[in-house]
Amino acid sequence: MPRRMSFIMAVHKWRRRRTKHFGEVWIPFAHIEIQGANGHYQAFSLQIDSGAVVSLLRRSVADLLEVDLASGRRIQLGSVGAGPTVAYVHDLLTRFADSIVHPVPFAIADRESVPNLLGRLGVFDRLQFDFDPSLEETLIMPPWLGQADRKIWEFLLDTERHILDRWDENDLPEPAGEVANRFIRRGEQLLAAAVGLMKLHRDYAGPPFVRSLFELALQFEYLMQDPVPRAREYLDFAHITRYERFKTITQSPHGQVSRQLASDLNLKERRDQLKIEYDRVHPRFFHRNKGGGGRVARNWYGKSIRSLADEVGWLGEYKLLYATSSDWLHGDPFSTEFAVPLVSTDPSILLRDCIGYYARMLLRVSERIILTAEQHDALKMMAEDMS
Amino acid sequence: MRDQDFAWLAEHGPELYREYAGKWIAVREGKIIGVGDTATEAAEKARSKAEDGDFILEAVDAEADVIYYGCA
Numbered sequence: 175m176p177r178r179m180s181f182i183m184a185v186h187k188w189r190r191r192r193t194k195h196f197g198e199v200w201i202p203f204a205h206i207e208i209q210g211a212n213g214h215y216q217a218f219s220l221q222i223d224s225g226a227v228v229s230l231l232r233r234s235v236a237d238l239l240e241v242d243l244a245s246g247r248r249i250q251l252g253s254v255g256a257g258p259t260v261a262y263v264h265d266l267l268t269r270f271a272d273s274i275v276h277p278v279p280f281a282i283a284d285r286e287s288v289p290n291l292l293g294r295l296g297v298f299d300r301l302q303f304d305f306d307p308s309l310e311e312t313l314i315m316p317p318w319l320g321q322a323d324r325k326i327w328e329f330l331l332d333t334e335r336h337i338l339d340r341w342d343e344n345d346l347p348e349p350a351g352e353v354a355n356r357f358i359r360r361g362e363q364l365l366a367a368a369v370g371l372m373k374l375h376r377d378y379a380g381p382p383f384v385r386s387l388f389e390l391a392l393q394f395e396y397l398m399q400d401p402v403p404r405a406r407e408y409l410d411f412a413h414i415t416r417y418e419r420f421k422t423i424t425q426s427p428h429g430q431v432s433r434q435l436a437s438d439l440n441l442k443e444r445r446d447q448l449k450i451e452y453d454r455v456h457p458r459f460f461h462r463n464k465g466g467g468g469r470v471a472r473n474w475y476g477k478s479i480r481s482l483a484d485e486v487g488w489l490g491e492y493k494l495l496y497a498t499s500s501d502w503l504h505g506d507p508f509s510t511e512f513a514v515p516l517v518s519t520d521p522s523i524l525l526r527d528c529i530g531y532y533a534r535m536l537l538r539v540s541e542r543i544i545l546t547a548e549q550h551d552a553l554k555m556m557a558e559d560m561s
Numbered sequence: 562m563r564d565q566d567f568a569w570l571a572e573h574g575p576e577l578y579r580e581y582a583g584k585w586i587a588v589r590e591g592k593i594i595g596v597g598d599t600a601t602e603a604a605e606k607a608r609s610k611a612e613d614g615d616f617i618l619e620a621v622d623a624e625a626d627v628i629y630y631g632c633a
Contacts, residue, residue: 217617
């Protein structure tokens with residue numbers, strides 16, 4: 175029977191409760207399992223409290239888990255509306271989301287009249303919490319970045335900021351500067367979207383982003399080999415796409431945009447204006463075939479993505495990353511045999527592939543912007559350190 | 562099973578606060594199988610119905626407006 179894939183993630187619904195001072199409130203709860211002295215894990219449901227520095231348990235939990243209460247470090251807890259509470263801190267192995275296990279310091283109170291709370295120490299610094307008010311639930315997940323990837327990610331952001339802050343120093347002649355700006359912006363958007371997936375541990379759906387970033391970086395590489403004329407081709411091809419899309423939308427009986435356009439009194443005039451631009455650039459993008467017919471190119475560079483990769487020297491990556499990512503994206507039968515993609519099965523690899531292509535684009539632009547040797551070398555390493 | 566029991570707890574929050582405020586409860590398969598003033602008491606009662614100890618324990622807070630902070 176088909177089922178949703180289960181990942182290392184716990185989803186806990188919030189709980190509604192009436193309070194004395196604030197009416198009805200939503201309370202985030204978590205389900206955790208704590209190991210007792212006999213090795214058995216006991217399941218608890220307790221309130222998540224990001225304001226509590228340490229997790230708190232009632233006294234009887236020590237008895238239940240066979241923990242010698244007074245052997246822990248003695249502390250005093252304060253609370254608003256109640257006096258100080260004596261508690262003893264014990265590091266107890268705790269299981270989250272059925273599989274994430276690590277020791278968490280729990281302050282076990284010397285009495286029962288305290289709430290059980292999941293606080294910050296050993297919890298918020300080791301796990302990622304997403305409090306989702308839309309669905310009234312909390313997602314508990316492992317952190318999305320390891321230490322090594324965090325360094326790479328932060329360095330990329332610093333270098334990107336350095337480059338973007340100095341964009342005006344870039345002496346790329348127009349319209350290459352304008353087109354480069356567009357490519358960098360799209361690369362940044364794709365990378366941010368991939369990171370959004372990774373933050374939610376949905377990196378299994380990363381192939382479309384690797385594929386898109388590959389295609390973007392490949393086009394950019396081709397563009398930058400002869401920037402000005404190719405940037406003109408790029409911008410002119412927009413007239414082809416714009417007119418084709420306009421025709422499709424206005425001829426479609428469906429959709430809100432189509433209906434709005436259909437009622438536009440200036441529709442014919444607008445179409446004629448677009449057609450003038452289309453006709454102006456059309457001959458440059460029209461490919462004749464041997465039979466005398468022909469067709470308009472599907473893209474601004476006028477060849478297949480494979481041919482482009484071959485021309486730029488990225489054919490190996492095309493075969494490994496682009497083709498396999500495309501298999502996943504198009505639901506190829508071989509690709510659906512596997513629960514996770516054949517490539518980028520590791521979030522670290524996905525991140526580095528996505529960063530790698532974006533770094534290549536930044537590196538190309540940075541040829542015209544002063545980078546420190548460290549920035550240049552790190553960017554180069556990122557551009558080359560891929561799966 | 563525990564995920565379902567946790568969902569059951571979330572769904573039945575208002576009744577739990579009304580009926581069991583201040584108590585410990587043990588839940589399994591959408592049923593409360595143990596109630597007590599302490600975790601040990603609730604767990605002991607629950608074990609008579611679930612020997613494997615596979616149940617969720619929760620202390621149902623009597624007061625929801627207390628804010629705990631800091632330690633010294």
